Amino acid sequence: MxxxxxxxxxxxxxxxxxxxxxxQLGIYGFRCHLVDRLDRAGGQCAVLYPDKPIYDVPGFPEISGGELTERLMRQAAPCDPRFTFGRSVVALAATDGGAWRVGLDDGTPIDTGCVILATGLGLFDRPPGASAEELVPGPVAQWPLERNRGGIRVDPSTFQAAHVQTAQQGLFAIGDACDYPGKVKLILSGFHEAALATQEIRRHLTGKRPTVAYSTTSKRVRERLGRG
Structure with a gap:
C-alpha cells in the first residue's frame, strides 16, 4: 500500500x-484536498461565466456555470473534501513509499498518495490583482511532463500522466489539462475522465484490483453519502 x-x-x-x-473518490472512502489559485471552487464556470447557460451537461437542458458548481459542491459535500484557495502548487516530487510531495507558493508542503492535475484549459494561473481574463501560464506548465496539443499526455485507460524524471505512478491528469487520442474538451468528458482515474487510483493506493461499486445497490456507498 x-x-x-x-x-x-x-x-x-x-x-x-x-x-x-x-x-467519485469519496464513495470509495478516499478524502481529497484541492488547491486552487482562485478564491472559490468552480474554475472557469464560476469565474468566467457563472451566469452563462450551458447546454451540453447530461440531464440538464440548460444550466448556468454557477448552478453547476453549486450542485457539484453539494454532491461532493458528504465526502468531506478539504479546500485551499488562493494558493498555487509550484513544486512536485516523488517521495519514498510511492507517495508524492507538492509544495505551495507559500512554502507549505503536502504529502499525498496520488496527485490529480485538473488545472483547466492551458494550465493557466492568475497573478495577484489581475482580472479573471488576465491569465498567464502557471507553474504546472513548467513541470517535466509529457505534453501534446498543449495538454498533459495521459494513458486514456487510466488517465495516468508520465513524469519524465521519475517512473513513479500515482500522477494523473483530467479535464482540459489532459490530452489523448480522440480527446474532446467538454465538461462531460472531464466527468468520464474523473471516473476512470478513480478506478486506477483505487488500485494504486490499495494494491488491489478494484471492483466498481454502484450507488443504487451498494450499502457502503449509500452510508458514505449519508443515505444508508
Whole structure:
C-alpha cells in the first residue's frame, strides 16, 4: 500500500472535473484536498461565466456555470473534501513509499498518495490583482511532463500522466489539462475522465484490483453519502 501522507489524493484545481472527482473518490472512502489559485471552487464556470447557460451537461437542458458548481459542491459535500484557495502548487516530487510531495507558493508542503492535475484549459494561473481574463501560464506548465496539443499526455485507460524524471505512478491528469487520442474538451468528458482515474487510483493506493461499486445497490456507498 502507498503511504498517503497528509491526504489520500491531492487535486490541483477545483473546476467541474475536480469537483466530480471528489465524489467519485469519496464513495470509495478516499478524502481529497484541492488547491486552487482562485478564491472559490468552480474554475472557469464560476469565474468566467457563472451566469452563462450551458447546454451540453447530461440531464440538464440548460444550466448556468454557477448552478453547476453549486450542485457539484453539494454532491461532493458528504465526502468531506478539504479546500485551499488562493494558493498555487509550484513544486512536485516523488517521495519514498510511492507517495508524492507538492509544495505551495507559500512554502507549505503536502504529502499525498496520488496527485490529480485538473488545472483547466492551458494550465493557466492568475497573478495577484489581475482580472479573471488576465491569465498567464502557471507553474504546472513548467513541470517535466509529457505534453501534446498543449495538454498533459495521459494513458486514456487510466488517465495516468508520465513524469519524465521519475517512473513513479500515482500522477494523473483530467479535464482540459489532459490530452489523448480522440480527446474532446467538454465538461462531460472531464466527468468520464474523473471516473476512470478513480478506478486506477483505487488500485494504486490499495494494491488491489478494484471492483466498481454502484450507488443504487451498494450499502457502503449509500452510508458514505449519508443515505444508508
Amino acid at each position: 502507498v503511504n498517503r501522507g497528509n491526504a489520500d489524493v491531492l487535486i490541483v484545481g477545483a473546476g467541474p472535473a475536480a469537483l466530480f472527482a471528489i465524489f
